[in-house]
Amino acid sequence: MVFNSFNFIIVFPIIFILYYVIPAKHRKSRNMFLLFVSYLLYIQWKPTYSLILFGVTAITYFTALAIENTKHKKLSLTIGILLTLLPLFFFKYFNFINDNLSSFLAVIGLNSHLPGLNWAIPVGISFFTFQSIGYLCDVYYKRQVAERDFLTYALFLSFFPSILAGPINKASLVIPQLKNLRPYFDYRKAVEGLKMILWGMFMKVVVADRVALYVDTVLDSYMNYTGTSCMLAFLLYSIQIYADFAGYSLMAIGVGKTLGFELTENFRRPCFAFSVSDFWRRWHISLSTWLRYCVYFPLGGSRCSKLCNYRNIFLTFFVSGIWHGANWTYIVWGCIHGFCLVVEKITGQHKCEYGWVGKSIKIIITFLLVCFSRIFFRMPSLADAGSIISRMFDPTLPLAIYIDKVPNLPFTVMGVGLLILKDFRDEFMPDRFLLMNNKSCIIRWTTYVCVLFMILVAGVFGSDQFIYANF
Amino acid sequence: MKKFIIRVSTFILLVAILDALFGFAMGRISERIDIGGTGRDNNICDKITDDIIVFGSSRAEHHYNAQMISDSLGQSCYNAGEDGCGIILAYGRLLMLLDRYTPKTILYEITPSFDYLHEGKDYHKYLYKLKRHYDRNGIDSIFWDVDRTERYKMQSGTYQHNSSFLQNLIVYFLGISTDIGIKGYRPLNGEMDTMKIKSGKLAYDSSNGYRYDPFKMQYLHKFLQKSEGQNLIFVVSPMWYEMDTLVLEPIKEICKEHDIPLIDFSNDPKYVHNNRYFKDGTHLNAIGADEFTHDLIKELRKQKVFQY
Structure with missing residues (x-):
């Protein structure tokens, strides 16, 4: 069930009232209730999906205990991660790998093609799979003690505000709560x-879904x-995807807060990032954190030669691309980001040591770079991405811009304008022009x-669908 | 907790009052508009008493010159086609017309994607023009059929004017609006925009088979039921693209079963790939619309469909 x-x-x-009917001292009953609700809401998508969620929960729960209790910690971790990734592999990547392998074999003269799997991808599978792998890594690197209580752990993975599209919560944040x-x-x-x-809903239905009417018309x-x-x-698509995903995350965090929980912050005004490195400190923060702890650090992070460090950065974003979807377009998108980060690191542009003019120019360049990379994120195939890029830079085409009809245009301008103004205020003058947090009740x-x-x-x-729910 | 509940309840009450006031005011304003899209909608739902009514999508709205039909056939005609809409809106509009009078003839422009092909499950877009008429006889049940939660959403006065309020305020207070058209017909002036066509493309492609939409089919049958006793004629107006006629099979079957004439101009060599008559791949320009209306009248006369 999506929040909008x-x-x-x-x-x-109803959930809110029933939750608070249970006295605070009955912590376990409250957790049981939340677990029941989380599974009940998840079952709404498709009952069999909940078996996969439960399977991943059981595997990672016992793997974490095994990591703590055996001498073969690395082996336990490896087996646990492989088993956890198995459903994700079959549901999300099997067809992609199968098709590409068949094409490759055909090139060298071998004809072999396994029948494709026509299965719908379980909702939120990438999110709860990564959250559980993050937990296993935390236990392995002793950043987190393995959870003994199965119900607590099951709730951590299935907690309804964040199961559909994150944030990918860290166990150290949620389990103690x-x-x-x-x-x-x-x-x-x-x-x-x-x-x-309220603001998350505004971002989703007023900005993202309104902008989508223009974006989908043109790009489809x-x-x-x-x-x-x-x-x-594409400029508007960047706004759309930000409003859509950040709006969802804000609603998820808000729902958690009304029930008394703190969830991971997921966005920090990414439109004002002054470099691609800075962008990833502001965009999908929970995924960036996951990638840092579960891919970048285990690969060696920055505690190695410069060359190895660049390789680690690139590989981390390669994984990020794969995580987003089983399509070469996502892999190219991840590689573009990895490449930008490496270039920034080499040239020292990941920092901003300029005045406001320099910073403004860097913000614009970063925004345009991110918009460009999103061509690969949005288009269904590399051929389409290439075709639209050549169209965008084709000097023979007229410069006319398609203008949306009333009522979309004024609403789009109003929604996007308000979003940018709010983010601008939050970024550069957080203590001024307070509205929702103003001292005056009126x-x-x-x-x-x-x-x-x-x-x-x-x-x-x-339009009850969120873009990131597809991942 | 008590403070929280009191404040939230006060907020909900305040919003409910403002919502009702807003809905009431916007309802009154939109009723009085007689220009632009809302004015045209008011005409269709409350005023017209024409003998011939044209229903369908943008292809109806921009292709059927109602004045020309009136002048040629000696019966008044109004074009009630609507951009981006199909059978669901047409059924609603027919209900509202039948509440006032019974038109003698209905010309229904078939657009398979809007009238019976499966395009995904979001039918909300077809309700946009019906929202203001929710309280009318039979209209509410269309909303409930599309989405049972609409029963509750439509209680909100603001929601009833979602997306249309700004346009209506501008039209009402500033008088700025799009053309209402000539008897509902809104010609597309100008020449063919060649950038909008792809050579070799077919209008509709059966390579993956056609998926029919049972919900739209149900409304198509409801429309047939309601138009019983009237002269119903299905028409497929010309397209620049060649059309895969397999897509018309369901409507052909319906026509055969109910003995309804179907006049099909798709793939007419006079029009296919003829840039002179089109604005884009699926819409005739004003010249093409006049030419088509002329041909349609000839065909209607030839088939003697007006001999009641």
Whole structure:
């Protein structure tokens, strides 16, 4: 059940009330209730998916105990990771590997093709698989003690706010909150959570889904549009994917907060990143953290020769590309980011030692680089990506820009404008022009009402899908 | 907890009051608009009493010159086609028309993707133009069929004017609007935009087989039921692209079963790949629309479909 669906708006207050009906001293009952709700909501997608979730939970739970209790820690970790990756491999990557292998074999004159698997990918599989592998790595590197209580661990993996599209939580953040006695109700946290849900909803339905109307129109039949329209569509696609994913994450964190939990921060105004390295400190932070701890550090991180360090950076982003999807486009996207990071490291551009003019120029360059890489992220194949790039830079095409019709245009401008203004304020003047956190109750409430009204009148309803839920 | 519940309840109450006021005000404003898309919609739902009504998608809206049909056949005609819409909106509009009067003839422009092909499950886009008429006889059940949660969502006055309020305010207070068209017909002026066509492409492609949408089919049959006793004619207007006629099989079967005439201009050599008549691959320009309307009238006369 996605957060911007009508069903969730009805179901969540019921979950909220029932959760707080259970006294705080019955911590275990509260956890049991949350586990029950998490599985119940997950089953809504497809009941058999929950078996995969349960299987991954059981494998990683026992593997973590084995890592702690045996001498063959590395072997246990390897087996555990391989078993955990098995469902992800079959559901997400089997067809891709099978097709590519067959094509390769055909080139060398061998004809062999296994039948493809026509299975729908279980919702959130990449997220809970990576979260559980992160947990195993933490136990192996002794950053986390293996959890003895199966229910607590099962809730950590299946916790409904974050199972669909993250954040990929660290065990060290969530498990202690599940194990310790939580206060009955934290007013400040609950209000904070509702504000996050409200703004997250605005980002999703007013900005992302509205912008999507333009982006999808142009990019789904890009041959009908000029190169400049395609360029504009990609600039807007960057806004769309940010509003979509950050909006979802904000709602997930907000839902967690209303229930008294702190989840991992996932976005920190990535549009204002001054380098690609800085971008990855602000974009999908929970995945970047996971990659750092589970791929980059085990490969040797920066504690090796410069050359090895560059290789490690590149490989980390190669894995990031694969994680996003079974398609060469994602791999190319990951490689572009890896390449940019290596170049920045070599030239020292990962830091920003310039004044505001220099910083502004770097922010614009980084934004354009990220937008360019997203061509590969968005297009269905490398051929399409190549074709749209050549179209974008084709001097023979007219410079006309396709302008969306009313009512999309004013709503798009309003939504994107407000999002950029808010992020600008948060980034450069966090203590000024406070609206949702203003001391005056009237200003605060007026802001809440205005945001809710904008959602109702300018939101796009009926599109209950999040881009990152597909990963 | 008590403080939290009181504040949240107060907020919900405040929003509910403002929502009702907004919905009421916007309802009154949109009812009074007589220009632009809303004005055209008001005309269709509340005013027209024409003998011949054209239904269908943008291909209906831009292809059927209603004035020309009226002048040639001596019966008044109104074009009630709507961009991006198909059978679901047409059924709703027919219900509203039948509440007032019964048109003698219905010309229905078939657009397979909107009328019976499966395009995914999001039918909400077809409800956009019906939202303001939710309280009318039979319209509410269309919403419930599409999405049962619409029953609750439509209680919100603001939601009823979602996406349309700004446009309506501009039209009402500033008088700025798009053309209402001539008797609902909105010609596409200008020449063919060759960038928007792909040579060798077929309009509809059966290589992966066609998936029919049972929901749209159900509405197509409902439409047939409601138009019983009227002169219903299905038409497929010309396309620049060659069309895979296999896609028309379901409608051919329906026509055969119910003895309804089907006039098919797809693949007419006069129009296929003829840039002079088109604005893009699927839409005729004003010249093409006049030519097609002329040919359609000839065909209607030839088939003697107006001999009631």
